[in-house]
Amino acid sequence: MAGITDFPFRRLCHELGAGLTVTEMVASDPSTWNTTKSMNRTKFGQNLSKNTLNVVQIAGAHPEFMAAAAQYNVDLGAHIIDINMGCPAKKVCRRAAGSSLLRDIPLIRRILTAVTQSVDVPVTLKIRTGWDPTSRNAMQVAKIAEDLGISALAIHGRTRACRFFGEVEYESIAEVTSSVDIPVFANGDIKTPHMAEEVIRFTGAAAVMIGRAARGNPWIFNQIEHFLKHKKVMGSPSSAEFEEAILKHMSWVHEFYGESIGVKIFRKHLTWYLPKSRDFTRFFNTLTTTKEQKQALITYLLNHNDSMRKKVA
Numbered sequence: 001m002a003g004i005t006d007f008p009f010r011r012l013c014h015e016l017g018a019g020l021t022v023t024e025m026v027a028s029d030p031s032t033w034n035t036t037k038s039m040n041r042t043k044f045g046q047n048l049s050k051n052t053l054n055v056v057q058i059a060g061a062h063p064e065f066m067a068a069a070a071q072y073n074v075d076l077g078a079h080i081i082d083i084n085m086g087c088p089a090k091k092v093c094r095r096a097a098g099s100s101l102l103r104d105i106p107l108i109r110r111i112l113t114a115v116t117q118s119v120d121v122p123v124t125l126k127i128r129t130g131w132d133p134t135s136r137n138a139m140q141v142a143k144i145a146e147d148l149g150i151s152a153l154a155i156h157g158r159t160r161a162c163r164f165f166g167e168v169e170y171e172s173i174a175e176v177t178s179s180v181d182i183p184v185f186a187n188g189d190i191k192t193p194h195m196a197e198e199v200i201r202f203t204g205a206a207a208v209m210i211g212r213a214a215r216g217n218p219w220i221f222n223q224i225e226h227f228l229k230h231k232k233v234m235g236s237p238s239s240a241e242f243e244e245a246i247l248k249h250m251s252w253v254h255e256f257y258g259e260s261i262g263v264k265i266f267r268k269h270l271t272w273y274l275p276k277s278r279d280f281t282r283f284f285n286t287l288t289t290t291k292e293q294k295q296a297l298i299t300y301l302l303n304h305n306d307s308m309r310k311k312v313a
Contacts, residue, residue: 001215002087005021006040006256006265010022016221016222020053025057025058025084026038028062028065030068033069042073044056053080055079056081058081059087059098061097061100066111068118079121080123080124081119081121083111083150084126085141086099099160102130108144123150125141126154126156128158129159132160136172138172142184150182153176155172155186155187156187157172157173164212168188168189170186170188170202184205184206186203192223193226216269216273219241222234243301246297250270263292
């Protein structure tokens, strides 16, 4: 999720149970590699445990650029390269990248071949079920990916045309899972531990991928893991746990981006943490320094200690 899954957020999700986190989408065009945006997206690994794998997701439509980007990011410290063929954003698809690639099987073959042959680390792939409901081809793409050395496949269970609306095609994910031997990760509208278990059971997927459900709720990873292991629901975070996580996240954002950008970046995260506190979030969005944000949030949390259990597993 570009603009959301930056290093501070991935760091928090990792700390709260995410088995694997992936960078924001990094453009494969070499002319973008030295931009502030790209360099921020490829800052990973610091302050994490030694067992953490650095996964960089690359996007593009030119096999040579994609191969070069893969090697470049491995040189930076990536342990896994993930190829994005699932993003439905118009600005990405206009460049024939993201889920737009699902319309061009020969180009998919060239990109997967170029990337897998360019690096010695595992290469994974993220796709959708097809470009639109009349041209679903996830099965075909999955088999090509397996044949060309892709190590794992993540599938968002909708077509590009469906974006994030309508029912998720868990049936399509199940069909792919049963047809290939590589691990398949199921993605799409998985919001609770019960749903994660049901999706894994129904699709046969090796794991689930959580996206939008983690916004304002990074505890979802520990909750899912606990439920899968023990078949018991883990309670919502206590007031103290909620406060610790949100203040830590804010501090890391401020540290990572600095004063002027950090205060802007954290505003959107706060609206996800406190969706029912609109008056406070509107006020918070007017603050322009990290000191003001910190003081305001601490004061709010102290005054609303009993209302911090905002999510139910």
